[in-house]
């Protein structure tokens with residue numbers, strides 16, 4: 557828990573045993589050397605009365621409470637069919653009851669943050685950890701509930717962490733987990749940087765891990781779940797991207813512009829249908845992509861798909877303005893054809909092609925004045941046409 561008044565940093569560390577180990581004592585000494593005041597309390601987070609008494613100290617013997625990080629955990633792995641109620645209780649209590657106590661006791665306080673440490677096992681599952689996954693799923697739900705009530709809330713579903721914590725003390729479990737998930741463990745420095753970023757962006761929650769999606773698909777049956785469709789599609793495209801955009805350039809050589817337009821429009825409809833999960837025949841090329849049901853995340857997906865399939869860049873910002881498929885097609889064809897011309901034509905044509913491409917790329921930011929300056933220079937046949945990217 558972080559307490560303090562304007563600028564002062566005061567860390568209150570609460571666990572059942574307090575600072576018992578040499579490792580904990582050394583970490584506290586490092587913090588104090590950096591000017592952080594540290595108070596260690598031996599409090600069980602599931603013990604409401606003990607926690608109330610700790611909270612009574614904030615604003616009196618301790619500075620006011622500014623934020624909470626809940627990281628308490630107890631493990632008791634085992635197959636679900638053999639799991640006793642006691643094992644469930646042992647693992648659920650520090651997360652579920654502990655977080656609920658902190659949530660309720662801070663309800664009337666104005667906190668800057670309330671962070672709940674979860675685990676990527678809520679995204680992929682993990683054999684033998686049904687109790688742990690359930691406990692973490694509760695924390696993620698609590699973060700969402702807090703935010704919907706206007707309170708700060710962030711959950712971070714961490715992947716394995718290399719140098720501190722449970723897995724650092726249990727090397728074999730860490731290695732087994734990494735090879736099962738095809739992932740690399742994060743360092744605590746990387747993890748804390750991500751935490752900082754998520755807090756700065758006022759994010760609701762995120763899974764943070766370093767992993768190979770291809771390995772994960774091979775190793776984890778749960779990676780086939782429909783919720784990972786987007787990752788699968790992006791990965792498949794990434795592999796085929798270069799081939800696709802080279803193919804298209806070869807294909808359009810010698811084609812009439814109308815044929816290029818028809819082909820691009822068809823391919824675009826397929827991409828959009830896939831993103832919107834609609835049959836292609838339901839896609840009307842004269843309707844705005846927003847009317848078709850595309851949201852901003854899907855817009856980013858479409859921008860990536862366009863870059864992958866056609867090798868041309870399309871700002872997601874331009875897509876968020878709701879162009880029709882006909883209009884997007886025109887922009888893609890303009891870029892494809894101008895690039896083609898630029899390869900073969902004279903200097904003026906190459907410059908014109910460059911201007912067109914720049915205008916396409918920066919449609920939302922290209923100032924009128926700049927466009928006029930370039931056009932005028934081109935008209936005069938000036939060789940001093942500089943495009944600043």
Ligand SMILES: NC(=O)c1ccc[n+]([C@@H]2O[C@H](COP(=O)([O-])OP(=O)(O)OC[C@H]3O[C@@H](n4cnc5c(N)ncnc54)[C@H](OP(=O)(O)O)[C@@H]3O)[C@@H](O)[C@H]2O)c1
Pocket residue numbers: 570571572573574599600601602626627628629630649650654673674675676713714715716717718720721722723724
């Ligand atoms: N380490 C990783 O690779 C990793 C990966 C994914 C997620 N996470 C999450 O990150 C968090 C921290 O994990 P960690 O590896 O740092 O675990 P850890 O080293 O085992 O630390 C857990 C802490 O929880 C405290 N605790 C347990 N029960 C408590 C209770 N009832 N009341 C108060 N404190 C209690 C323990 O102290 P006492 O025993 O003295 O109470 C201990 O200090 C957990 O939420 C975990 O799920 C960690």
